[in-house]
Amino acid sequence: MFTKKTADSNSVYSAEGSCSTCSTASSRPAKDSPPEVLRSGKRTEALRVTCLGKRPKVLRAACLDKHPNVGLAFVFRYAAIGLALLLACLCALSLMYPQSTYAVQGSDPLTVTVEVEGFQGSLPTLIEGSDFTKGQAIQADPRYMVDSQGNQPLASLIEEKESQGFQLAWKTDAGDNFDWFTTPITQSTTVKGSFVEADYIVRVSFNDEKTEDIEVAVPKGSSFEEAYGKTLSTPSKQGYTFIRWVNSSDNSTFDFSAPVEASTTIYALYSISEPDQVVTVDADFDVPETASGKCYIGATWSVHPAQFSISGFTGELEGCSGTGSCSLPSAAAPSYTWADYSATLVSVDVNADIVTYDVTITPPGAASPNGPRNSLGLIGYQTVYFQAKVQKNFGGYLELKKVSKNPSLSEGNNTYSLEGAIFGVYDKNGNRVAQLQTDENGESQRSPLLPVGTYTIKEEQAPAGFANTADKSIPIHAGSVTQSTISNIPQSCLIDLALQKVDAETKASSPLGSATLGGAQFQVSYYDRYLTVPQLVQNTLTAFMDGEEAQSNQLSIPQSWDNPVRSWIFETDEEGKIHFSKNYFVEGDDFYYDHEGSIVLPLGTVEIKEIKAPEGYLPVENTFVVSLNESGTEPHIENWEVIEISEQVKRGDLAFSKTRQGSMERLASVPFRITSKTTGESHVLVTDENGMASTESSWTPHSQNTNKGTSADDGIWFGQDALGTQAPVDDNLSALPYDTYTVEELPCSANEGMVPVAFEITISRDKTTLDLGTVDNKPYTPEIKGEIDKRQTLFKANGLFTYTIDYRSTSSTWADEFTTTDFLTCSKEDQAHLEALTTPISSGDYDGKMNVWYQTNMTNTPAQEEIQDAENNEQRESETTEQVQESESAQESGTAIVQESESAQESETAIAQESGTANAQESESTQGNETAIAQENETANACSTNPYNPDNPNNERMYNFENWRLWSQDLPTQESTTLFVEDLQLKEGEYITALAFEHGRVEEGFGTLSQEGGQWDRRERYENNDTLENAFDSTELSSWNNETCSQVLDALYQEKTVYAPAVLFMKATDEMLQSEDIELWNDARIDIYRNLELHDEDKDSVVQTTVQYPTDTTDNPIEKLLTTLPKTEDLGFGIVVSLIAIGTLAGAIVVSIKIRNGKSQR
DSSP states (O other): OEEEOOGGGTTOEEETTOOTTSOOOOOSOOTTSOGGGGSOHHHHHHHHHHHHSSHHHHHHHHHHHHTTOHHHHHHHHHHHHHHHHHHHHHHHHHHHOTTOOOOOTTSOOOEEEEEETTOOSOOOOEEBTTTBOTTSOOOOOGGGOOOTTSOOTTHHHHHHHHHTTEEEEEEETTSOBOOTTTOOOOSOEEEEEEEEEOOEEEEEEOOSSSSOOEEEEEOTTOBHHHHHSSOOOOOOOTTEEEEEEEETTTTEEOOTTSBOOSOEEEEEEEEESOGGGSOEEOTTTSOOSEEEEEEEEEEEEOSTTOEEEEEOOOGGGTTOOEEEEESSTTSBOOOSEEEEEEEEEEEEETTTTEEEEEEEEEOTTBOOTTOOEETTEESSBOOEEEEEEEEOEEEEEEEEEEEESOHHHHTTOTTOOSTTOEEEEEOTTSOEEEEEEOOTTSBOOOOOOEESEEEEEEEEEOOTTEEOOOOEEEEEOTTSEEEEEEEEEEOBEEOSEEEEEEETTTOSSSOSTTOOSTTOEEEEEEESSOOOHHHHHHHHHHHHHTTSOOOGGGOOOOTTSOSOSEEEEEEOOTTSEEESSGGGEEEESOOEEOTTSOEEEOSEEEEEEEEEOOTTBOOOOOEEEEEEOOOSSSSBOSOOOOEEEEEOBOEEEEEEEEBOTTSOOBOOSOEEEEEETTTOOEEEEEOOTTSEEEOOTTTSOTTSSTTOOSSTTSOOOOOBOTTOOBOOOOTTSOSEESEEEEEEEOOOSTTTTEEOOEEEEEEOSTTEEEEEEEEOOEEOOOOOOEEEEEEEOOOOTTOEEEEEEEEEEOOSSOBSEEEEEEEOHHHHTTSEEEEEEEOOBOEEESSSEEEEEEEETTSOOOHHHHHHHHHHHHHHHHHHHHHHHHGGGSHHHHHHHHHHHHHHHHHHHHHHHHHHHHHHHHHHHHHHHHHHHHHHHHHOOGGGGOOOOTTSTTOOOOSOOTTOEEEEEEEESSSOOEEEGGGGOOOTTOOEEEEEEEEOOEEEEEESSOSSTTTTSOGGGGSGGGSGGGTOOGGGOOSOSHHHHHHHHHHHOSSOOSOBOEEEEEEEOHHHHTSSSOEEEEEEEEEEEETTTEEEEEEEEEEEESSOOOTTSTTOHHHHHHTTOOOTTOOHHHHHHHHHHHHHHHHHHHHHHHHHHHHHHO
16 A cells, blocks of 8 residues: 655655565655755656656566565665666756756657768757757757767868858758757657758948948859849948958958858958048047947858858947857857847057957847757857957147247347247148147147147248248147147248359350350358348449349449358359359358258348359359348248359351362362261351352351351351250351361262361360361272172972072172173083073162173183183082092992092093084084174173263273173163073074173162162071072973963062062973982172272072972081182182182082983993
């Protein structure tokens, strides 16, 4: 039978009459248990029901059935002890979670199992009663759970996923969305967290007191601009200047165009730019220690710790925004809610205008550090920590103290006083914000509170005897009294530029000729008194009587005055200036100095006079007097005006007569250029009909056709200084200023053929004519020279090829004749023949006409061609010798070459015999043409139309055209003409072996190629891209005729030109086409003559070959030849070496060809 005690007796049950061996222990708490254990009767009843409802029945049945067994009694005893321990644990849980013991008697508690995608650890299972109440939300979030070690198990996983653009979303096992703070628990369930792609949230705070914050969802990989659709405009705030958009997560400048990588808050950062537009505060009285109000919690992100977008502060923190962080771990993160804040002052930085507060933000439903809590952590929301920095416009005060800046001038002088100075205080916008006035001690009262900034202090009224002080900028610092000393300055005369000497003619500070305004010396005398009114009146009356205004150079020092107090001697610089400084000081007394250490003159009177004139100028007789009177309000009076002193330069003239050397012949109309060596001014003086010339105005007035320089009736005048300033023409002065001049005779018809004279003169005396006497000349011997250049196409299988010839005169004058000769070496050797040619287009030919000559294999070789052949053979033999020497290292190959050479010698003998027979047969027919050729040579002379030359009065031709035949006469040089060999009707077996282009007089710059552009000065003119090969493809042609030649010319000259080379159209013989390693040589030269005495020449060669030599290697035969060819200006030794090289090369090629021919015959 059981008895029941009441709840007042702690509701303890006992079993009456039970077995003594297994009686159950009492479940009543001990009397000394903590009072909170018993504080809930309902909780105690629940425990009683839970602990004693079922298990006592089981124990009781077991005891009745098995009490005879003593061991079983021990089982019941230990079971009772275990039950007691279980009851103790439940009691402890009821102490920890007194509100969570809601289990319903007779039912199993609900459970919530938590799973997170990608999390490998274990998470607690939430149990009804201990972790939540059935029908209510759990009120805790696993994301912020803290384990027993103080770690947040899910933090690293969540933050990693957030950085990848994912956020944690919760769903029940039934697939429904789940929220830990709003979803009620009505049945056991499993809540699964999975990571879903989510937008980043960017909150923008404008902080401009007029624009609402905006919050923009930015997709992963997108920029703010892409998500928002436009760029934010620059915000503005009265009194502030926008600095930048700040990313509060790391204080960096936010880039609106860059992809967003995390949620954040950005805010506009400003600085105070107009303090007068912002409320001014006193740092000692206007900054509260604490503050409170409302703020807005926006988006939240991250976990460890949680981050929050904070903005919208009211009260003292208005205008602040940024990112806050969790200050209560394990509680859930609040978001998108208004919250209360409390702030505590941390620091006041008056220099930076920043007040810093530590802020605690408490959202609705915030958790308490002391609980309640469940297995996930504190129940409720986290509180947020935020550090707010508030901009303030701190102010300060100003006091002024006035002193004398130069006591040596003001102390003991009753005209000076420190009392009564009035100062206006102006802000940066020019607003007068305060007025300060000094007392007898020079001290002012304190100003009202002024915003921090820089103020301008203007002395609006100076005390007696002092000049107003210059405006002074004074910074007002926050929280302090700025004391500034302002010095009053006794007035004085600060002289920078004391005087300026100028040229009397140009009125400029630049001298004429080589004269100088520097080096003049002036004495400056100071008197410590003023000119009295009667003295000034007397000076004015004197000037009036003279019809002039009273000027400084008309005042004079009264004779009654004693010696000056101080005097100094100064010297002008090169610009004719005297600055009142030590740099210009020569000798004298000590200087006066102002408060800044500058040299000044006290108030009084100053006299200035020149005691030494500068070089090239006449001395000045006048003196200058200046009165320095008290005036104005500035430290330095403005009485001093720069004294301008005019100086007259010395001028002279020159005269001479012009004659021919060795005779008394007077040369009229000869121009002479006179040039100033100092300024470069240059004019022409022309001799008269008697060969006389003079610059004097009495000879020809300067003002008559001034500097026209075309005849002796033109006046001449030099008046330009180094800066280009021009002096007006004055017939009362001489023409040439003080200077050294070069006099150069200019070429003209009167002095043609003579060397112009040049000399120097110096004008050093005023109004003096320099008579130079007679000026004569020496005869002129000119220098002539020219160049030639040949270019070619590559040899093709059809045997057709072309090459061009350019030539020019490089003389600095004209020449009587210019002849270009092309020796077709390959034709002489019967390797290739000329089929047509196009004459060149040249510029600079006197009469625009030329002759074309030719020779054939049946023409007697003249001496000049023999010389050329010898030079070419010698050059080629030399090259062949080099090739043989290089191959000696290969003995077998060397032996073969020797054998071939011997065979070639045998072939030469046979060829010579055959040639002798053929020549004998042709000799008779050739003699019949010699008479006709001689007649052509006499009548065809390109020099016959030359203008008269006293050194070649009969226009004789120097080039020897003996045994040459005239192909065409008086061809135009301004256009090309194509000539075909077949039109010459040569004999059978006769072919052309040489060509000549004959010009008469050619002018300076004559040539077939422009002298400009450096085309003649480049060695690389033999590169592949400089040949005719790029213009056309000869393989497409079958022969040279009018049509094919025209095609080539059209390709070469795509547009009309004033320059074009001669073009030779060649074809290799069939025998040569069957040979290997073909080398077809053509050699050309030019000869230029003048005055029957002067001669120059130049040579060039081209070669056609089937072997393709790179143009930039030494194996190229053209490059080999270039190293040996002489140049126009080479000395004799160079010519000899070049001739030997060319002959050697030619000989080597001949030997090589004959060796190959010998092989072919065998």
